[in-house]
Amino acid sequence: MNIPEKTIERLSEYRRTLLSCHEQGITHIFSHVLAGIHGITAVQVRRDLMLIGFSSDTKKGYDVEVLIDFISGILDNRSVVNIGVIGMGHLGQALTKYFNGRRSKLRIIAAFDVDPQKAGHEIDHIPCYPMERFEETVEQLDIKIVILSPPTAVASELVVPIINAGIKGVLNFTSMPLNFPRGIFVENYDITTLLEKVAYFVKEAEES
Numbered sequence: 001m002n003i004p005e006k007t008i009e010r011l012s013e014y015r016r017t018l019l020s021c022h023e024q025g026i027t028h029i030f031s032h033v034l035a036g037i038h039g040i041t042a043v044q045v046r047r048d049l050m051l052i053g054f055s056s057d058t059k060k061g062y063d064v065e066v067l068i069d070f071i072s073g074i075l076d077n078r079s080v081v082n083i084g085v086i087g088m089g090h091l092g093q094a095l096t097k098y099f100n101g102r103r104s105k106l107r108i109i110a111a112f113d114v115d116p117q118k119a120g121h122e123i124d125h126i127p128c129y130p131m132e133r134f135e136e137t138v139e140q141l142d143i144k145i146v147i148l149s150p151p152t153a154v155a156s157e158l159v160v161p162i163i164n165a166g167i168k169g170v171l172n173f174t175s176m177p178l179n180f181p182r183g184i185f186v187e188n189y190d191i192t193t194l195l196e197k198v199a200y201f202v203k204e205a206e207e208s
């Protein structure tokens with residue numbers, strides 16, 4: 001199924017909202033309510049769900065549990081996907097603490113660092129390996145995705161080891177946008193770019 005990146009992002013956001021509805025005991029939700037929560041139109045929600053083949057809109061709205069399962073069937077792998085963190089500093093540790101346990105099919109299982117105080121030890125229940133053991137550990141532990149949170153200055157040095165290790169997806173938090181060959185999906189996430197974008201639209205709103 002060829003689903004645009006933006007639709008995948010929205011599906012993940014819808015699921016987060018639906019899970020929270022489910023926890024509150026809400027069993028059905030209308031497309032315009034889901035749309036309102038996400039600041040988009042009901043047409044967009046219906047278009048996204050039609051694209052993935054979901055069409056069971058009843059008089060009561062979408063069945064929350066059924067829709068969670070349907071979106072999970074699209075987003076999730078059948079088995080758990082193992083994730084490694086490169087650079088177990090402030091951000092690496094914060095991400096690991098925040099994320100683990102939130103999604104049953106995605107699990108941070110290892111960290112990698114050059115600092116001898118960290119490598120060879122467990123940090124927040126995650127074993128931290130030295131970078132020299134990166135490739136062999138990725139293979140042994142079947143790690144498919146890495147989160148990159150080392151200093152920006154070393155980010156580009158990590159591209160070749162990541163390719164050689166057979167990693168399939170990279171979430172890059174450093175300030176250096178990275179490119180990988182086809183077959184490796186990369187998402188560059190930079191807080192400065194995002195804040196500048198917000199600041200730009202605040203400025204535009206103030207000036208208009």
Ligand SMILES: NC(=O)c1ccc[n+]([C@@H]2O[C@H](COP(=O)([O-])OP(=O)(O)OC[C@H]3O[C@@H](n4cnc5c(N)ncnc54)[C@H](O)[C@@H]3O)[C@@H](O)[C@H]2O)c1
Nearest residue numbers: 087088089090091113114115149150151152174189190191
């Ligand atoms: N995208 C964002 O929103 C965002 C927010 C904060 C920080 N950052 C970026 O995240 C990165 C980490 O920030 P931090 O505050 O956690 O820094 P930090 O100094 O606390 O952590 C960096 C870690 O990387 C390790 N490291 C150094 N060289 C390495 C290498 N070659 N291979 C593997 N590990 C290595 C260090 O030993 C350290 O543990 C920086 O690039 C920073 O710019 C991004």
